[in-house]
Each structure stands twice: as structure tokens, then as C-alpha cells.
Amino acid sequence: MNKKIEKSIIYIISFFLYSGYYVILSLFFISNQVDLTRFYSIPLRMLLSVLMVFFIFKKWKTLKKSNVAIRVFILFSLLYIFKVLFSENLGSFLSRNWYEYIFYFISYAFLPFLFFSSVDLNKHKNTILNALIFSGFLLSILTVIFFKDVLLTGGVSRINLLTYETEEAVISPLALSYSGALTFLLCLYRLLYTNLRGVTLFYILLTMIASSLIFLLGSTRGALLAVLLGAIAFIYFSNAKRKIFFVFLFAALTPLIIYAIEFTGSSIIERTISSYETGDTSGREKLWSEAFQEFLNYPILGGRIEVSGIYPHNIFLEVMMATGLLGLILFLYFFFKSFLNGYKLAKHNHIFLIAIMIFVIGISQHMVTGALWGAITFFTSLGLFNSKLTYGK
Secondary structure (H helix, E strand, O other), X not given: OOHHHHHHHHHHHHHOOOHHHHHHHXXXXXXXXXXXXXXXXXXXXXXXXXXXXXXXHHHHHHHOOOOHHHHHHHHHHHHHHHHHHHHHXXXXXXXXXXXXXXXXXHHHHHHHHHHHHHOOHHHHHHHHHHHHHHHHHHHHHHHHHHOHHHHHHXXXXXXXXXXHHHOOOOOOHHHHHHHHHHHHHHHHHHHHHOOXXXXXXXXXXXXXXXXXXXXHHHXXXXXXXXXXXXXXXXXXXXXXXXXXXXXXXXXXXXXXXXXXXXXHOOOHHHHHHHHHHHOOOOOHHHHXXXXXXXXXXXXXXXXXXXXXXXXXXXXXHHHHHHHHHHHHHHHHHHHXXXXXXXXXXXXXXXXXXXXXXXXXXXXXXXXXXXXXXXXXXXXXXXXXXXXXXXXXX
């Protein structure tokens, strides 16, 4: 494959991986064209899927020689698609058409896992990192500009409350929080592991500030957990010099963080403390209980892919519910195999901290929200964990 084409495809896929998708989506919200978003999201996913299929096809000879986790993942994917068709045939009440589940699973999970398993992270680390940070920068700047009045007054504790107070459609607080958290962590990686000067240093610092603001506007507890896990990962995988630098950096940032929370009126601390004290799961315990009961009723191959048209807001429970013990064994195999690959690689090569940062976003989000068929950051990170084995360097 031509090197320029390869680099361009990787940049485009990485840009629209998470924050970049919401950059364009936010323009629809800003222009009050919410009803037209489907004409953007579906064609975009189709285009990205075509690019990923093309890339995977070109790299297939290399990919098929890689570790067994990829083959197990393919088996799991076939089982999940079969269960989608089976649930539809049973006449189960689903929140979407059966073909939407298959389309989204392929475009958000199956292809991203294989695509990033096909990418040489050592070679394309800057392309991936630059695309992810730039998309986060654009989303942060757009959000800050559009909601500048909210930020200046500190009058809304969580951005989705604007819908209730002003009847104005806003982008999901989950999207903003996790996008802000991912961008912040990747910028922190740039600060710790690259020599930044001049305009580049200013750009990274500006992006960190802007991404912090949209993180606080979203006020999502899972995103806060992701930032804490990311910070722990930086300390754990860094050498003594960087550990000391990180501690001093965190100490310097703490008063700024406190000020930013007060400035934006974010409720993230109150919501987190309240959850800890009261055990509040926002109704998820009922979904978790129903998903586990569905698994107990059909333990071998699982039952319906959704219970009462709602996914259980936990990726592992969803796997158990939808695919049973067989699916769980396959899922856990490629999950732990991939994660252990990434863990070992990050211990010896800081480049794989990029994948670790994407992973903490994916696991933090999809343990408490989101569906299996939409877990793009989760499957992207697992794919990147396998890229070293794919290229054998």
C-alpha cells in the first residue's frame, strides 16, 4: 500500500474514532438541524467501514499470522451476529431494527478491532495521536464557544440540564466528558514523553484547558474514573524521573482544577460523592439484575440481546446475557489476551501508553453505560494491544 494512502486512512479513522465524530455532530446542534444528523452519521460510518475493510484487506497476510486472540474475536463476533438474528426471529422486543445492531457492531467493534490490530503503532503513533488530539481540540473549542455564556455564569451544573431549562438540544454530556477526558490524557502523554516547545507547547496546553472544560460540563462520573485510572497508569508505567514530574504537575494542577469546577459550576464532585454515599447507580442495578437473570435462564448460549428493549449498561453483563457461557469464554479470552499484551508492551515501550489511555476511557465508559455494539474505544484499544504481535517487532 502507498505510504501516503496508508497514513491518510489511519489519520481519518483516528480523527473520527471518537471526538471527531462529535465535532461534525455538534455543528448540527449549533445550527438547530438535529433532525438531519442521521444523514451524517450513517454515511460517515459506511465510509469509514469501507476504508477499514480496504486497509484490513491490504494487511490481511500480515494480520492472519498474528496471535490467536484475533481469531477468537472473530468467532465471538460471529456468535453475537447469530444471536442478533436469533433474537429477531424470536420476536423479541428490541429498541432497534435487527440490521442496525449488526451494522453498528461491525462498524464500531468488529472493524475497529481488526483495523487497529493491522496498524503498526510504532510506525504510526504520531498519526494516531495527532488525529485524536486535534479532533478533541476542535470539539473542545466549538463547545466552549457555543456554551461560553454557561461557562461564564456557571449557571448549569451539567450540560444536558440546558435541555430542560432552555429547551435547546445539546450534545450528550457523556460524549463531552469522555471526549474531554481522552483528549486531556493524550495531551498529558505528549507533555510527559515528548519535547514540546513554542507553538506546539501552547497548542497542547490550550487543548488541555479546553478539554478540561468540556469534561467538567459533562459532569460524568465514569469519565472522572477514567482520568484517575489514566493518572495511575502514568505513575505506574513511568520511570522514577517522570513519576516525580507527574506528582509535581498534579500538585500544580490541583488548585486550577478546583477553580475550574467552581468557575463552570460543574456538579461532578457532588455527583461522585453522592454516588459513593448513597450507592446510587441511576437505576442501573435493575438493568444489571435483569441481564443476569436472562443469563441464568439461558446459561449456555445466552438469551435475548436486550431485555425489554434496553441494554444492561455493562459490557460484561451484556456479553453474558446475549451470548451465554460460550460467548463469555470467547470474550474473556481475547480481552485478557489482548490486555496482557498491552500491559507487557507498555512496561517496555511508552508508545503503548497511548493504547492504555484509550483503554481506560473504553473500560470506564462501558462498565456503566453504552452497549456492546457501540464500544468503539474499548475495541480500538484491544486492537492496538495486538498491533505489536501483528508486526512482530
